[in-house]
Amino acid sequence: MNTPNDLLYAKTHEWLRLEKDSATVGITDHAQRELSDVVYVEIPKPGRKVTAGEVVATVESVKAASDIYAPVGGEITEANTALSSDPGLVNREPYGQGWLFRLKPDQPKPAGLLSPSDYGATLPH
């Protein structure tokens, strides 16, 4: 399973990439494999304020709709609009073009997230 070293992870299988005062959020390789073929993604509108652990997005595969939680609190600044025409990006590039949204975190240092190795240890081998 692919778990890049430069990201932080939530137990609920979201990843967070911190860049200055912005953070990009997506779902992990493990999560996209579990969901399999993603056919629809509902992403939050920019300007929405969210708290850590809040349901902010929904990723739908043929089988089911899955809630996506905000890994940290903050204000949504950008949604990945490319997903509306090509939701399969979530499967093909979960850490790249398949990102879900960006937010401006409330706290400069996010709390309660896992390191790559700690997240990797939660996954079935």
Place this chain on the structure above:
Amino acid sequence: MSLMMESPLASCHRTLKARMIPFAGWNLPVEYSGLISEHKATRQAAGLFDISHMGQIRAHGKGALPALETLLANDPAKLRDGEGQYTFLLNDQGGVIDDLFLYRLAYDDFLLVVNASRHAEDLHMLTNSPKQDVSFRGSPGSSAGMALQGPKSVAILSALWKADPTHPVPPKRNHIAKCRIASQEALIAATGYTGEDGFEIFTDLSAGPVIWNALLEAGKTDGLLPCGLGSRDSLRLEAGFPLNGQDLSPEITPMEAGLGFFVDLNRPRSFPGRLVLEAQKKNGAPRTCVGLKGQPGQPPPRHDYPVFQGDKKIGVITSGVPSPTLGHGIALALITTPIPPCGQDLEFEVRGRRVPVKVSPRRFIPKK
């Protein structure tokens, strides 16, 4: 806590690295290579499904026909040897306990293929009904079954039979025959749950894996894929077939489900729920199952989402899925009568927002 039942094909699924899930008390494959690729393989070539969880109940004895006539909603007396029919086991309110396939093998020998979730209850009802000269056998986990479905099914089966000196021929649609496949005894029926031509093969526990492996090998060059419960569900919904527990339940009658064709009210014999169904046939049912068609790029309809016409809630989605063949959402919904006509704009609600759908025929793909 009860133990999960293992399919007689479990070792085949392990070899194929299937992803397994619990379903109706069974541990079963949900997908192998991926739901959409399995779905498309079945539509374009062929798919092989483990249906060992489906109950196989044999009714033996000269009292079998009269016993079944008083229990089932379709008329078993219409069947000749080797023929099968879709039918229901109903409660006294006309609600569906189980929907099943009944095959007549001989005048005193019938096979009932029932849903895993209702198997034990069906068997209990059958064995406790007032009857003479009939025995019902076939408890959960006592047999193996698989479905070979898709346009290449006949070619794959014929390839397996090429070397057979007895030159078996596959049965006609809705018929069943005793055959040997890969040197194993089996019953093979030209039925299925995908909307494609194909076969359902019923056999014993030890023959199951032999036939499964032989079919997979024979179908390799034709594009046959092993398929899981995931594609089984999306395929059946595209064909407009109901799933017991969602589209059918003890609170839903066959008339409401739009399956009155499979209830025979033209015979003298009484069966459970008959009076309710007669009244519904005469006066109309309070609810009716319709098809709903979404649009590409919209959230897919799912089980239990409410359905609206304007501000008025008129029903609920019983099954919904993003159709891999059509590229938009499709659903079956139970709607309060009067039923809006085909093409009527309705909406369903998901996560607090309304999504447009149109009323459609329940079969979403062209009939074969």
